[in-house]
Amino acid sequence: MFKILEKTLKAGIVTTPYPNGEAKISAHGRGMPEFDLRNWADARPAADACPSGAIAVSDSGNSRRVTIDYGRCILCGECAAADPTVRMTQKFDSAAAHREDLVSIAEYTLNSRGTHERLDAIQQAGRKLHLEIHRVLGRSLAIREVDAGSCNGCELEIIALNNPLYDIERFGIHFVASPRHADMLLVTGPVTRNMEMALRKTYDATPDPKVVVAVGACGISGGLFGTNYATCGGVDRVLPVDVYIPGCPPRPEALLHGILMALGRLP
């Protein structure tokens, strides 16, 4: 007993200061890539390198439309490796309330070499999340996690929310064993055909008011798996989604950010 106490006292407090302080992330850590859309000479190398289709280029005549979907990004860094003007950042707080808020679109006029002559129009991702969920849910939140087909990567990071470093219970947020006790469904994907019915039943079993959060590139868009004979794609193909948390997987701070943002409790 004393040994246990001694060890615990020796370990001290290890909890991250985030969100009241800075998240501690290695300088080598990869968060979201950053694109200089105004001065981007050519989007094709990055689009070719992107394994998940997060960067898409479509040309018609001498104009090009470049779509960057952070909801598909798996943070691999291949775009930055292929195009030195793309920079990987440590940015993780990209959660959004609307699917389109995760998408940047830039339209360019092309020159004869097929590179960008000038920027014609731009729509940047990342409008502010404006939810009022906290008013109805108060200060305590019960989460039911539903794995609807993930690779288990997102689950590892969700489980980490309970460890002493992230300690989600300090916010009065806890994971519960039944959807009947839950205010929020935290859903990972892609939603497989074999989990579709179970996911719907879980949603139906959750009392109103309730919030659905789609986690990770697969939960948002189907990720690498997309939509195929065995998967339905992202969670919003099956359920109405209130918040999207991108990443592959989203790191625990990103999950905290998305969940707290949904509750209007970010400092």
Add this chain to the structure above:
Amino acid sequence: MHELLPGPDQIYADVAIAEIPAIAASLLAQSGVRLVTVFAEDRIAPEGVFYIYYVFERRGDAGYLILRAPIPASDPRFPSLAPTLPSVNWQEREIQDWFGIEAEGHPNPRRVALHDHWPDVHPLRKDFPIDTVLPPFTGEQHVYRPTLGEGVFQVPVGPVHAGIIEPGHFNFAVAGEPILYLQLRMFYKHKGAEKLFEQFPIPKCVFLAESVSGDSAFSHGTAFCQAVERAGGVEVPERAEVMRTILLELERIYNHVADIGAIAMDVGFVIANAHAGRVREMVLGINEELTGNRLLRGMICVGGVRRDWSAPQLDALSNAIDNVEREFRSLVALLQSSDSTRDRLERTGFLLPEKARALGIVGVGGRASGIDLDVRRDHPYAAYRHLSSWHRHSCLCVPVYQDGDVLSRMQVRMDEVLESVAIVRAAADNLPGGPYRVPVTAIEPDRCALSAVEGWRGEIVYWVRTGPANRIERCKVKDPSINNWPALVEAVQGNIIADFPVINKSFNLSYSGTDR
């Protein structure tokens, strides 16, 4: 079949399918021979047949023997080996479901990989487009074996569980508290991974391999890359081999530490789990420092690794591994000082060695029940063959216990963490200079190769056939979990349902790796 000969230690032989049961029986009668995996391939368009492959290994022999049997498209059936070899039970049924080749004489030929209510489709056939949208399923649901007898009850659990874990269905038959038997239903997470490999160019497939089982991203990625490298004759630089070895061991450490904590948690020792969570985070921190990702994603590639390490990164590794070892030893001491924890784990969830052998169990679960298998030692890859020449390391120490209870499975993990710490240290001390990656051009089509990696759960096997335009024609993925689910069924018998979580956690199998 010159295209099938990637090297002297993977020997292919063509045999008639009718001879397979006799050949398999005579091979398996020899000491130390086991059937690693069985899988199928659709070659109807180019050759007019399906192939079924049987991969054998023999203890002490670094090679694999791969028997290939053609199956005519007009008569798609093969003799089942499952009646005498339970380890292929699900793998043969996968072939039935995915290719529509009937496993004749299978003791339980029902659907497994596609659920019962699916329409009659065979998605891994080449004439089945991956983006087929199947209508809502209207077929009959799976019927579980009935639970009969006075006072015997059925307890259905899942697919959505109480904890933060993957989905699967467990159907318990209980008499009072003790479990009489357990029926499993998996493949809730089937997401078409093997079919998807056939759609992507090889560089993109690496990311798919990382997403087969997210807690084994680096092991699966490495197994895939090794198969492709072998198929294409790509020589991986020494430095990359050693870097891969370090990362494979870090993956083992972070998962084993988490499992040890979770086992403690499941018997109520919450503080031990909190400390384990702390140690695990130390490893995830160094993972991020070395690879840019906490779960080691985006690092492995065909031809080496994607990024080199600087001196400060290696210093950080050296510091971190010292801290991890110190904290881990302290955690082990804490666990071992708790008699009540030991009391709960000892003699819980028994898997007898003879049962484990009969069921073909691999990995941690196998080694805790006397099955002395470890791909790192038996079929060395990456830098494991250098272990003996590195300081202090005479050879890989593979912990094997005979007791087969939860405590043994935890003990295997504890031993392996310390062994991994020693390997990481030795590898970092012997990290050669030179390139970390070689440029890889398009791989020639129709080259086949097998690759195996000892993931932290056990033996991960990939088999690939390359296709035109730097694509994959067929990729077989075998996670150790698919062998090991029957071990769980066996181990829970006679235990109380309240101990099921800790027994399940002591195996900690991958649902996603099973279901793909």
